[in-house]
Amino acid sequence: MAPEPAPxxxxxxxxxxxxxxxxxxxxGRVVLLHAFQMLCPGCVAHGIPQAQRVAKLFEGAPLAVVGxxxxxxxxxxxxxxxxxxxxxxxxxxxPVGIDAPGPAGDPIPRTMRAYAMQGTPxxxxxxxxxRLRRQVFGVHDDLLLGAEIGSLLAEMEQQRLxxxxxxxxxxxxxxxxxxxxxxxxxxx
Amino acid sequence: MAPEPAPxxxxxxxxxxxxxxxxxxxxGRVVLLHAFQMLCPGCVAHGIPQAQRVAKLFEGAPLAVVGxxxxxxxxxxxxxxxxxxxxxxxxxxxPVGIDAPGPAGDPIPRTMRAYAMQGTPxxxxxxxxxRLRRQVFGVHDDLLLGAEIGSLLAEMEQQRLxxxxxxxxxxxxxxxxxxxxxxxxxxx
Amino acid sequence: MAPEPAPxxxxxxxxxxxxxxxxxxxxGRVVLLHAFQMLCPGCVAHGIPQAQRVAKLFEGAPLAVVGxxxxxxxxxxxxxxxxxxxxxxxxxxxPVGIDAPGPAGDPIPRTMRAYAMQGTPxxxxxxxxxRLRRQVFGVHDDLLLGAEIGSLLAEMEQQRLxxxxxxxxxxxxxxxxxxxxxxxxxxx
Amino acid sequence: MAPEPAPxxxxxxxxxxxxxxxxxxxxGRVVLLHAFQMLCPGCVAHGIPQAQRVAKLFEGAPLAVVGxxxxxxxxxxxxxxxxxxxxxxxxxxxPVGIDAPGPAGDPIPRTMRAYAMQGTPxxxxxxxxxRLRRQVFGVHDDLLLGAEIGSLLAEMEQQRLxxxxxxxxxxxxxxxxxxxxxxxxxxx
Numbered sequence: 001m002a003p004e005p006a007p008x009x010x011x012x013x014x015x016x017x018x019x020x021x022x023x024x025x026x027x028g029r030v031v032l033l034h035a036f037q038m039l040c041p042g043c044v045a046h047g048i049p050q051a052q053r054v055a056k057l058f059e060g061a062p063l064a065v066v067g068x069x070x071x072x073x074x075x076x077x078x079x080x081x082x083x084x085x086x087x088x089x090x091x092x093x094x095p096v097g098i099d100a101p102g103p104a105g106d107p108i109p110r111t112m113r114a115y116a117m118q119g120t121p122x123x124x125x126x127x128x129x130x131r132l133r134r135q136v137f138g139v140h141d142d143l144l145l146g147a148e149i150g151s152l153l154a155e156m157e158q159q160r161l162x163x164x165x166x167x168x169x170x171x172x173x174x175x176x177x178x179x180x181x182x183x184x185x186x187x188x
Numbered sequence: 189m190a191p192e193p194a195p196x197x198x199x200x201x202x203x204x205x206x207x208x209x210x211x212x213x214x215x216g217r218v219v220l221l222h223a224f225q226m227l228c229p230g231c232v233a234h235g236i237p238q239a240q241r242v243a244k245l246f247e248g249a250p251l252a253v254v255g256x257x258x259x260x261x262x263x264x265x266x267x268x269x270x271x272x273x274x275x276x277x278x279x280x281x282x283p284v285g286i287d288a289p290g291p292a293g294d295p296i297p298r299t300m301r302a303y304a305m306q307g308t309p310x311x312x313x314x315x316x317x318x319r320l321r322r323q324v325f326g327v328h329d330d331l332l333l334g335a336e337i338g339s340l341l342a343e344m345e346q347q348r349l350x351x352x353x354x355x356x357x358x359x360x361x362x363x364x365x366x367x368x369x370x371x372x373x374x375x376x
Numbered sequence: 377m378a379p380e381p382a383p384x385x386x387x388x389x390x391x392x393x394x395x396x397x398x399x400x401x402x403x404g405r406v407v408l409l410h411a412f413q414m415l416c417p418g419c420v421a422h423g424i425p426q427a428q429r430v431a432k433l434f435e436g437a438p439l440a441v442v443g444x445x446x447x448x449x450x451x452x453x454x455x456x457x458x459x460x461x462x463x464x465x466x467x468x469x470x471p472v473g474i475d476a477p478g479p480a481g482d483p484i485p486r487t488m489r490a491y492a493m494q495g496t497p498x499x500x501x502x503x504x505x506x507r508l509r510r511q512v513f514g515v516h517d518d519l520l521l522g523a524e525i526g527s528l529l530a531e532m533e534q535q536r537l538x539x540x541x542x543x544x545x546x547x548x549x550x551x552x553x554x555x556x557x558x559x560x561x562x563x564x
Numbered sequence: 565m566a567p568e569p570a571p572x573x574x575x576x577x578x579x580x581x582x583x584x585x586x587x588x589x590x591x592g593r594v595v596l597l598h599a600f601q602m603l604c605p606g607c608v609a610h611g612i613p614q615a616q617r618v619a620k621l622f623e624g625a626p627l628a629v630v631g632x633x634x635x636x637x638x639x640x641x642x643x644x645x646x647x648x649x650x651x652x653x654x655x656x657x658x659p660v661g662i663d664a665p666g667p668a669g670d671p672i673p674r675t676m677r678a679y680a681m682q683g684t685p686x687x688x689x690x691x692x693x694x695r696l697r698r699q700v701f702g703v704h705d706d707l708l709l710g711a712e713i714g715s716l717l718a719e720m721e722q723q724r725l726x727x728x729x730x731x732x733x734x735x736x737x738x739x740x741x742x743x744x745x746x747x748x749x750x751x752x
Binding site: 429530 | 614617618621622705706707708709710711712713714715717718719722
Binding site for chain 4: 227228229232233261262264265266269270272273274276277278
């Protein structure tokens, strides 16, 4: 089944960034969107540290890590001021959007609803073309998450090379196979 | 720098497999070669469990996990019989080759020498064309290892599609870009 | 140096208990007082889980585990409502007092000040006579904490036996040595 | 039930000590006897590291940590030479006795049999009078083990004080209560 465009993010505020972010601004980069609640034990023990490790390990790669605070319970206990203190104390370095409250009577915020998330933590991967490629509820394995990231980065690199090939090497009705191979290798 | 062919494995015996294995037999699959010593604490605590997790998580994918017992110290304490008991007690499911002893006077076994390993554990990735793509001495991070595996698997899939494209779609001096895209997606 | 009486607790509210608690009410039991802040990473990752394990492992022993929320930073982010949600989400079963705010201009709450705590987490042991016996700032080792608890419990048991001996057996100017020995053994 | 004398140790050799040890030589000290097999995963991952931590944390206290290699399976794989390499590689600092083989036809070694151990790891506590006070098969909790050690150390200290009291203070038909209290306090 072909991947679908990821739903736009609907937020009421952003922390750790000078200006609001939108999904469109990340075209050309793989995005790890980490949806969490600051009082969700699994998020604090596993999800947030994992997102922090990804942010650090893939620094320099065309990958962005973005947090999304999707509060669907204890709303009064997890307001913006509490979140700000949380991000400071836990040294969360990446931008975090506050998911916009749902319509009256709906405790589920709007982005969480649009992605049909089951709860927190939820780990979401969006490819360089803005398509939703992976959504995992609960603790996600480092090896698997790494493989998914590596695959999307490799795919993106391949598309870049194909584009280059198309422009530069598939001329005169000929495609020079492997034209981009020399620069293609991320591993060795 | 273009990747080089991985050195052939030189072993004196194999465990967990009915017949001896050689690198050539793994063409078409990515290989994770885990070099260890059964009395190396870092191997037992980190390397072996990581290789076991990879074997389990990527079951079904074109990836093979192979162990290599590269004893370069305490040779008498880590003979074949001890290794056999170790593999049994630690429930190591994948094939393990015993690295062939070096020439007289050299405590370093032959495959370890050929790969210029610095010690154990060493994690080695070989691509589907038999080329050495990654070699890490010491504890290797799950996220990074996952990304390297994901990248090699994606690259392999891409080459398979390119080959298909080449055979089927680059006809009449034209290459139909994206011909294999529909089946290309491993993630969603 | 002889141990001193532990300072009284000064709190503004209590959670997880139908009525306010005071140190005096714990005479005859060893008390583990765990001082924490709900947004302190070391408390959440180590201190709170350790206190929870102590509460569970020593259930039935004359030992009480009591929490103390000693907020000295981000006061607005860690109010009573946030704490209540935190205790619920983290399944904290023991009573937690909210340390009373200090006088105007002092961010350090009153009990924290009285015990001269350096920060959070702080683990405090108070003996069955209400005396302060141990105060550790930072992550405290399970083995050492266990030994301290075991020692205080054994001491308390000994005093109980001595008291029994004194009342029942040290009569007529004679002390029957070992009178309580048969019931003295907690281990086997 | 009153504690019984711990069975004597029957060993074929000792490592990490210049001369053979016997239980009798530890009178006046609490003994943690850690029975293990070098190829037992639970021993390597939990039991040995725990015994190492105890040895380090209670350095200076009247507590001895002693290992016992109770091989009851894969005998050929865990001979003295393999054990020696294991102790070296895992930096085991305490003395380790090799449990004496059982009579012909019995795979269970003699000390293991005498203590009726169920397997490895087994953690055994022997008090300062040589009595068996605790025997736990499998992973033992740090907090509980700590409490048991603390209790035995406190009991031993108490007995020392009682002995002092008896000799020095219970004279003329009078026992001065608390005579040893000032020096009694291990915690503060």
